[in-house]
Amino acid sequence: MENNYHFSEESINSSISFRSLVNATSYPGRHFQITKLKKPNILSNAAATILITLCDNESNVYLSKDFSTDEVKDWLIFNTGAIVSDKQNADFAVGDWESLLPLDEFKTGVPEYPERSATLIIEESNYKKIKCNINGPGIKDKLQIELPNPELFINNSHLYPLGLDFYFTNDLDILSIPRSTKISVTNSEY
Numbered sequence: 001m002e003n004n005y006h007f008s009e010e011s012i013n014s015s016i017s018f019r020s021l022v023n024a025t026s027y028p029g030r031h032f033q034i035t036k037l038k039k040p041n042i043l044s045n046a047a048a049t050i051l052i053t054l055c056d057n058e059s060n061v062y063l064s065k066d067f068s069t070d071e072v073k074d075w076l077i078f079n080t081g082a083i084v085s086d087k088q089n090a091d092f093a094v095g096d097w098e099s100l101l102p103l104d105e106f107k108t109g110v111p112e113y114p115e116r117s118a119t120l121i122i123e124e125s126n127y128k129k130i131k132c133n134i135n136g137p138g139i140k141d142k143l144q145i146e147l148p149n150p151e152l153f154i155n156n157s158h159l160y161p162l163g164l165d166f167y168f169t170n171d172l173d174i175l176s177i178p179r180s181t182k183i184s185v186t187n188s189e190y
Helices: 010-026 045-054 070-080 150-158
Strands: 060-061 092-096 108-111 113-117 117-125 130-136 139-147 165-171 175-176 182-184
Touching: 010 045, 010 182, 045 070, 045 092, 045 165, 060 070, 108 182, 130 150, 139 182, 150 182
Parallel strands: 060 092, 092 117, 117 165
Antiparallel strands: 108 113, 130 139, 130 182, 165 175
């Protein structure tokens, strides 16, 4: 396999991408841009960046049906050493929203090790979005965003310090909803 799946200007782009991931996690509900990298066509640049930046040879990664291709698996293993896994053991999961449901199949950590939970990377899809207010660490007052099935995010936040972390990805765009984020549905119509 050719080594052509890394950042084009590796040290500069990987630093920029890591900073974007840190910012996205530190400032939930805000959009951040990452840099392009060579990756399988089915993965967005943002999803590929999260995987290549956060995964290593101890990471278990669940790929939903559409993303579970030989090209993605080869790229993931070559660049990170990660293990392709089932939902129940996944540290990271990639898919569109519908393909990752139900969320209760993913691990949410245990009281002694809350960090042993899954991070879901949700690729852009045509799911129904509902206006929500979010608040919590990294958010001054509140912020309005749109989420699918907000009741699932509300239930997840009630598990804190356990629970799932979420990245929404679309081409170069990334938005994070950590488990510490509180969610409420707005009354506005759209």
